[in-house]
Amino acid sequence: MARRRKGRDISGWLVIDKPAGLTSTDVVNRVRRAFDAKKAGHAGTLxxxxxxxxxxxxxxATKTVPYVTDAMKAYRFTVRLGAETNTDDAEGEVMKTSELRPTDEEIKEALGAFVGEIEQVPPAFSAVKIDGQRAYKRARAGDEVTLQARPLWVEELVLTDRLAPDLVELEMTCGKGGYVRAIARDLGRSLGCLGHVDHLRRVWSGPFDAEEDGVTLERVEELAGTPELDDLLLPLEDGLVDLTEARCPDESVGRLRNGNPAPVIGAELDYGEECWASHQGRAVAVGRWKGGELHPSRVFHL
Known part of the structure; x- marks a missing residue:
């Protein structure tokens, strides 16, 4: 029999302003220990x-992770011109160099090819799976890694600063599955000067903003074991802001939480549209609107 994980039954979101040098899993594990939480996960690896x-x-709130993962995200990053690395960032080994340094106007013109629906080949050092194994594990072992191009929607990609002759700052807003390292690599190749990411920061992800919502890992660990720690949590419902909200009558709450269709009150919902139902301000279920009823796919027990 599997052992049940111990810890507190807490629900909600915490927006960590992740520091450099830690994996996303490291951060989640440290935060979960600080909260003594039974269950925790993250929406989008950094x-x-x-x-x-x-x-x-x-x-x-882990049931709402897909809605944040699928949401638009914004990044601010710097690209080091003149060198391509095997990891497409500053952590890797330099593989090729170039003395060419494009002008600002040349960079701005080249950025247009990376806006809209594009095809992007993920970096060899990435978490993409090849025959069940992570690409980065194969790359670290010295194997040749060949990945297929994937579609990516890029809403915006702009040059914001020229920090040095070989260092430019860019900002990008994109959909799910974007690799900023691949953008830097491909931009450098298109300009003929080569390039890699020197520094990367995710500014916002879906409803969550680093400046407005972000908390440092140090602050979380300082407050561990105190009542003030739970005050840092944001509501589960914040993960559902991209879905339309419908109101759940008293008599429908039990049926929905048992996974059964039930009447809800929705405004301007199309048949089959995904939405979420609330009761007294708290989420009850997510599902499809069909003829005045919500057919639940996820239910919440709060």
């Missing part, structure tokens, strides 16, 4: 060297 928004879900 590379160890990256900083910024790492949204951590506890308890019932």
């Amino acid at each position: 590379d160890p060297a990256a900083t910024g928004v790492l949204a951590v879900a506890f308890g019932e």
